[in-house]
Amino acid sequence: MRAGDELLGTVFNKDHRYVIPVFQRPYVWGEESNWLPLWEDLRKAAEDAENPSADDDEPREYFLGALVTQHRTPRPRRVPTSLVIDGQQRMTTFQVFLAAARRVAMEVGAAGAADRFTALVANRVHADGEFPEDRYKVTPLEHDRAAFEWAVRAPGEVLPTPSSSHRLARAAAWFESAVRDWISESPAPAVRLDMLHFAVESRVKVVSIFLEAKDDPQVIFEALNHRGTRLDAADLVKNLLFQTLDRQGDAHLERELDSKHWAVLDADHWRSEVTTGRIKRVKVNVLLAYWLSVVRGEETSVEHLFEDFKRWMKVSGARAADVIREIRVYGDTMDRLQSLPMTSPVAQVLDRLDATNTTTPWPLILFLHATPEIPADQAEAGTLAIDSFLMRRAICRMTTKDYNRFFGALLGELKMSDLSEAGDHLVRGLASQTAESRTWPSDAAFVAGLVNPTLYEAIVRARLRTLLVGLENFLIDSKAEPVTPHRAGSKASSFSIEHVMPQEWEKNWPLPDGATDGDLARRASAVHRLGNLTLATQSLNSILSNQAWSAKRHTLQSHSLARLTTGSILTSPEGVELSQDEWVTTWDEHRIETRTMVLAHHAIDAWPRPASEGDEAVVPSGEDAVVRGVAPLHSTPTGRTRQVHAVSGDLLPLIRAGFIAPDDSLHYRKIRSGDVYTAIVTDAGELKTDLGTYPAPSTALSKLVGYAVNGWTAWYHDRTGQSLDELRARL
Structure with a gap:
């Protein structure tokens, strides 16, 4: 038996075949515990090579575990072979990663890098030769063979696609995406790929244990995986x-x-x-x-x-x-x-x-x-x-x-x-x-994110929960009975996110007779808004379910103590020009939009940011407030006084993503009459039309045509020829 550290490049650069014996497990590695940590190590090794430290004479080396192989007797006209006694999951994953990097290199035209990765993935054996299986550096179990050969396929090679649920297929797609995203961060993707190859060959090591044919592999395996307590x-x-x-x-x-x-x-x-x-x-x-x-x-x-x-x-x-x-x-x-x-x-x-x-x-x-x-x-x-x-x-x-x-x-x-x-x-x-x-988003950008009509679907559930629990805690003030702030983390109580107007609203929350497509679009847009979300215990959530508003209101009044519910659903929010009785009569799109803005301004106070030069400070009022579907806000329920920053238009995320730009033109053409309506995108993400400037596409178009219409699907962006809805889907 011999043991020592070995560069990964040395393991794979030679023409050699590593055979996984039948007593080993099939491929079981997954993203969180295996692929991601491995990629993080490889990425860091490449970035170290990309940005060498001036005072470091000994470049950092990355050790990625152990490989135990046993020599097999050479056979005439065949590539030398070893059995993989331990480390087969790691060795298989290395090959999938290297092949993924090779395909990405060809995608971006980095032919030199692709050729160098090829030497680490394929033995110099012709596919039409007598022993085509000798082309592969690793020979997996029969159970994994088809998926493995697809996962390590050469650029342009067409092979039967395995089931998308197979871990090797998923690994190939995951590593391609990881490498592609990583090189896209650099102005020189080909150079980054060269650094990645250099790191794999020269900075990444494994501990290699070589067994002779006479050595008992089981004894070595048990020594490596003993039952004692390892030093950490x-x-x-x-x-x-x-x-x-x-x-x-x-x-x-x-x-x-x-x-x-x-x-x-x-x-x-x-x-x-x-x-x-x-x-x-x-x-x-x-x-x-x-x-x-x-x-x-x-x-x-x-x-x-x-x-x-x-x-x-x-x-x-x-x-x-x-x-x-x-x-x-x-x-x-x-x-x-x-x-x-x-x-x-x-x-x-x-x-x-x-x-x-x-x-x-x-x-x-x-x-x-x-x-x-x-x-x-x-x-x-x-x-x-x-x-x-x-x-x-x-x-x-x-x-x-x-x-x-x-x-x-x-x-x-x-x-x-x-x-x-x-x-x-x-x-x-x-x-x-x-x-x-x-960048630290401004108040206007923060509010633009908060008023997103697809907030519930767009934000990771754990983050959305922290937003709502944070707002709940923020609304606890000295006037209320003492309450311990709630947790959102691993020690959290049973709070869950509840839609006031349910996601399945059709049965108990029907639209009125004669409702238009615009009314339907507004309803769909309202359900997942911030203003329609609150917190409820698991037991209360199951009771509320899809109840009609009259029943749900009674249930909430009887059981809910959440400030998010009592302060702006069961009670008319401070500053809203509706009486208490008028506010609780129904729960509709107008109240959802109003409450969205109320909570958005609470969020600005709960997670403040110092004002920067150019921030516009206004209080929505008058016609501007009507256009936004929001009653004028005079103060926050906590009594805090602060500037209320202007709310930017719904197109701001598209501008930030680079899909549209200020001064771009939009158009809508009526199918039957051929009438054309136009708008210009403003710096704030609003739509400037002949009748005024509006923050939302639907509001702007509805004002122009005189009836409710979904502006996201109707407005077309002149420069790209795509609808706003198509552009938004790319966010």
């Missing part, structure tokens, strides 16, 4: 630190540092598993990864924690005693933050992070609260700014891809600032961003 990353970090104490002349501190600082991290509380990003990890490992991210100024994954820690200790020259003490401070801080009562605004922020499986801001938040030079009010201000940034971007459906690097950059800037004003500095840093992947 925290154990290795501790071992390194306490060994370093002796080398640094601090051996006399060993007992004190262990008993007073590290021992608590060995307790069951810190050795329990927690879920981060939908993957279970040991809590102390998560803490160490967060702490190392803070000191390094870049993301540290749990999977590479010890390797990164060892490298950092080597180049930083840090004193092990100081490191042990500081890690304990961060551990105590993390415990303290996670134990805060829900009456704390910071606890509510952390609850939202938990509910949405968002971990990227944690190192920055820990730094704010663990650094003694940062006052508590500044730490809280910075945490709330991060929360607002995340909420606004999520509701505006903006990308999260750059968050790791962005929060790392903010942390670096924060360390160089006056820490006594760290929170204010962080707010300014967030507000100053202009890149699409980092």
Whole structure:
């Protein structure tokens, strides 16, 4: 038996066939636990190669697990072969990934990169030769063979398509999408593919164990997968630190540092598993990864924690005693933050992070609260700014891809600032961003996202729940009886999202006789709006179901205590020009649109952002309010006074996505008469017509033609020839 580390390029560059024996399992790897972590490692290796560190003489290498193979006796005229004793899932996935990268390279015209990937995927054997199966680097089980051959097919090669549910088919599609999205972020996709190939060949390693024919593979397999307790990353970090104490002349501190600082991290509380990003990890490992991210100024994954820690200790020259003490401070801080009562605004922020499986801001938040030079009010201000940034971007459906690097950059800037004003500095840093992947949406953009008629369908359910629970907590004020703010995360109560006008409204909420297609479109548009959503317990939700308004109103009055319900569904919202009796008479599209705007303005207050130059501050009133279907707003129910920013038009998301542009022209042509109506897109995403400027396509067109009509499907964009509805479907 021989063992050693081996470059992935060395494993696959040679003409060799790895045969998976029949006693192995079929392919079972999936996205969350396997493909995503593997891709993250490969991507980081490529980005390291793309952006080399000037002071790093030893480029980081990525170890992606172990491969155990057993030599087979060579056969004449055949490619050399080995049996795969352990690591068959990993080896199969490598091949699927490499083949996906090859196909993407050909898509973008990077023929050189495609050729280089080919050497890692295919042996130099002709497909029409005597042994065509020798072309493949890996020979899977018969159960997986057809799907595997399709997954590693060459660009342009036509093979029978396997079932879309087969994991290998899904893996091929997933890796193609991941590589395609990644290279699209670069102005030079071909160069990025070259970096990816370089990283695979030169930076990515596996631990290879080579068995001779006489070795017993089962003994080796059991040794690798023994039943004892394995050392995890925290154990290795501790071992390194306490060994370093002796080398640094601090051996006399060993007992004190262990008993007073590290021992608590060995307790069951810190050795329990927690879920981060939908993957279970040991809590102390998560803490160490967060702490190392803070000191390094870049993301540290749990999977590479010890390797990164060892490298950092080597180049930083840090004193092990100081490191042990500081890690304990961060551990105590993390415990303290996670134990805060829900009456704390910071606890509510952390609850939202938990509910949405968002971990990227944690190192920055820990730094704010663990650094003694940062006052508590500044730490809280910075945490709330991060929360607002995340909420606004999520509701505006903006990308999260750059968050790791962005929060790392903010942390670096924060360390160089006056820490006594760290929170204010962080707010300014967030507000100053202009890149699409980092901008903090303005009030107008936030409201445009909130009034989206498909909000319920467009926003991930966990994020939508945090929005509604956050609004519920925001509406708790001193005038009401004391109530503990609600959770949206893993410790949440049984609150669920309820449609007031049900999704299946046809039976108990019929449209009036003579309703037009426009009325039907307005009803469909209203059901999933923010103004039609509230929170209810699971038991109450099942009772409400598709009840008619008269019955549902009585049920809510009898059982619901949610402020979202009592304050703006069962009670006329403050500032709305309808009496209490008029407001509760029915629940229709007008009330939904009105309540949408009421809640949107609460959301602006709940997740504030400092005003920027160019923000327009107006209070909708008069004809403008009528056009929007919203009664004038005079104040928020909490009594807060603030500027109410202008609500931008419904076309703003299309402008932000680059599908249309200000000053673009729209037209609608009547089929029978041939009459043509036109509009111009404004900077604010509204429609300017001969009769005025309107925020919504349907409102604008209905005013022009004199009857209700769905403007999204009727208006056509002159430059692209597509309807607004077709453009919106691309968002």
